[in-house]
Amino acid sequence: xxxxxxxxxxxxxxxxxxxxxxLPHPVLCIAEGGRIVDVNVAAEAFFEVSANVLRRxxxxxxxxxxxxxxxxxEQARERNxxxxxxxxxxxxxxxxxxxxxxxxxxxxxxxxxxxxxAMQERTVADKMDRQLTHRGAARSxxxxxxxxxxxxxxxxxxxxxxxxxxEQSASDEDRQLTRLICEExxxxxxxxxxxxxxxxxxxxxAEAVNIHAVLEHVKRIASSGFARDIRIFEEYDPSLPxxxxxxxxxxxxxxxxxxxxxEAIGDADDGEIHLSTAFRPGVRLSAPGxxxxxSLPLQFTVRDNGPGVPEDLLxxxxxxxxxxxxxxxxxxxxxxxxIVGSHGGIIECDSQPRRTVFRVLMPMFVSADGRAAxx
Numbered sequence: 001x002x003x004x005x006x007x008x009x010x011x012x013x014x015x016x017x018x019x020x021x022x023l024p025h026p027v028l029c030i031a032e033g034g035r036i037v038d039v040n041v042a043a044e045a046f047f048e049v050s051a052n053v054l055r056r057x058x059x060x061x062x063x064x065x066x067x068x069x070x071x072x073x074e075q076a077r078e079r080n081x082x083x084x085x086x087x088x089x090x091x092x093x094x095x096x097x098x099x100x101x102x103x104x105x106x107x108x109x110x111x112x113x114x115x116x117x118a119m120q121e122r123t124v125a126d127k128m129d130r131q132l133t134h135r136g137a138a139r140s141x142x143x144x145x146x147x148x149x150x151x152x153x154x155x156x157x158x159x160x161x162x163x164x165x166x167e168q169s170a171s172d173e174d175r176q177l178t179r180l181i182c183e184e185x186x187x188x189x190x191x192x193x194x195x196x197x198x199x200x201x202x203x204x205x206a207e208a209v210n211i212h213a214v215l216e217h218v219k220r221i222a223s224s225g226f227a228r229d230i231r232i233f234e235e236y237d238p239s240l241p242x243x244x245x246x247x248x249x250x251x252x253x254x255x256x257x258x259x260x261x262x263e264a265i266g267d268a269d270d271g272e273i274h275l276s277t278a279f280r281p282g283v284r285l286s287a288p289g290x291x292x293x294x295s296l297p298l299q300f301t302v303r304d305n306g307p308g309v310p311e312d313l314l315x316x317x318x319x320x321x322x323x324x325x326x327x328x329x330x331x332x333x334x335x336x337x338x339i340v341g342s343h344g345g346i347i348e349c350d351s352q353p354r355r356t357v358f359r360v361l362m363p364m365f366v367s368a369d370g371r372a373a374x375x
Contacts, residue, residue, distance in 0.1 A: 026101075026119040029108065030073060034058040037114065046099070046119065059117075063090050069117070072105045076115050082106035090119070153192055160185040204342055208242035208365035209250060211300055215275050218254045227262040227273065235276040242365040243298050249339045256332045257302040257358050264306030264356065274303040280361070296345055296361040303358075309351040317349055 020027055026043035028036055036054045044051050047062050054062070063069050068088050075083045084104050091099040101119040108114040163181040170178055219232055243250070258273060265271035280299045309317060318337035340347045345362040 025121075028054075028059070028117045029111075030059055030115045030117055032077070032113045034060055034070070034073065043119075046121075062092070064092055069103060069105075072103055073115055073117070076105040076107060080107055153189060156185045156189055204246050204249070206244050206246055206343070209245045209247045211240065211243050211250070211277055211298070212236050212238075214247060214250045215254060215277075215300075218251055218258060219275065221255065222258045222262065222273075226259055229267075230262055230265055230271040230273055232258075233272060233274045235274065237277050237279060240277050240279060240298065243362045244365040245343050245362060249343075253336050253339050253360065254300075254302065256336050257360075260332065261302055261304035261306065261356070261358075264308075265304055266306070268306070270305070272305050274301070276301045276303070296363055298362045298364050300360045300362065301357060304356050305354045306356055308353045308356050309349065314349065314351055318347065 020040040021042075023040060024042055026046040027040045028043050029038040031037045036057060036059055039051050039054050044054070047054060049062070059073070060067075060070060067090065068085055069090065072083050072085055082105065084102070086102045087100055088103050089099065090101055099121065101121050104118040104120075106116050106118075108116050160182050163178045163185070167175050167178040167182075215234070215236075219234075222230075223232060258275075261273045262271075265273070278299045278301075279297055318333050337347055340360055340362070343362060345360060347361075348359050350357045350359075
């Protein structure tokens with residue numbers, strides 16, 4: 001190969017531009033003064049602005065005032081060396097609020113004066129970490145449920161039977177107490193029955209499921225019952241391929257999520273729930289019980305305009321017995337996390353006042369010939 005050939009700009013599938021655009025992480029080239037000179041496709045998606053618009057502006061126009069990114073650019077220029085900073089919030093009203101990223105800034109040796117900024121959104125990495133935590137919590141509940149079924153339900157049966165016997169010869173005043181014993185025993189049995197769901201470790205009977213048919217079914221149930229006074233909006237991608245899942249369990253997941261949203265909204269006159277589906281390539285996760293990494297390109301979202309989840313509760317939202325409801329058991333979202341995790345998927349919640357979003361990422365169904373089926 002001649003020198004001239006080696007220096008010729010590369011194009012096509014192996015070109016630097018193609019490689020950069022294939023990366024799921026935003027990458028920008030910044031000139032002196034902060035002007036953006038080049039970006040990849042992921043950066044366009046992150047800032048929700050086209051490359052042509054980005055190239056006409058200063059980076060300061062797209063990040064919060066006084067952002068650490070600006071000082072990192074100055075440090076990299078002064079030192080002429082790479083610098084990093086972790087967990088930086090680049091969220092603005094333009095790109096939808098909080099956007100936590102890890103920043104890597106380095107000089108581009110081939111082009112003096114140009115700095116390369118690479119970002120890794122923490123939300124993706126945190127989803128992986130939290131999903132492992134959710135699975136661990138589900139395993140803890142599984143062991144607890146098995147123990148409770150044996151150690152609590154049997155004695156409760158004896159307590160209830162004894163109370164019924166006492167009721168036959170008790171006075172009216174004492175009969176109220178025996179009925180209270182029976183009612184409380186029944187309540188505890190119902191709680192244990194709910195927890196026994198966690199101990200079901202049978203393999204999932206998964207098949208190709210049309211998520212839009214599932215969401216429409218759940219919407220009909222909600223609209224005729226607990227969410228009859230709440231407006232439910234849909235924003236579906238009609239070309240989405242089927243999800244690899246158990247239909248009944250998916251109904252359980254979204255019924256719980258929509259019911260939670262409706263209860264959070266309460267009696268508010270302007271209550272709204274938004275259901276959306278989208279194709280989001282780039283997220284991969286190890287499947288349960290396997291070293292195989294599965295792609296999770298299907299994103300299903302339930303969003304409401306309720307008061308939001310308290311910030312201190314958010315990291316533990318999918319743990320058992322964690323709830324904001326005065327009479328809640330705290331098992332609904334733990335069950336949702338177990339079902340999604342057993343499908344090899346991820347569930348994540350972002351919340352702020354009047355905007356709580358639950359995102360479910362799931363694998364798509366692939367036919368025997370290796371091609372994704374279409375809904």
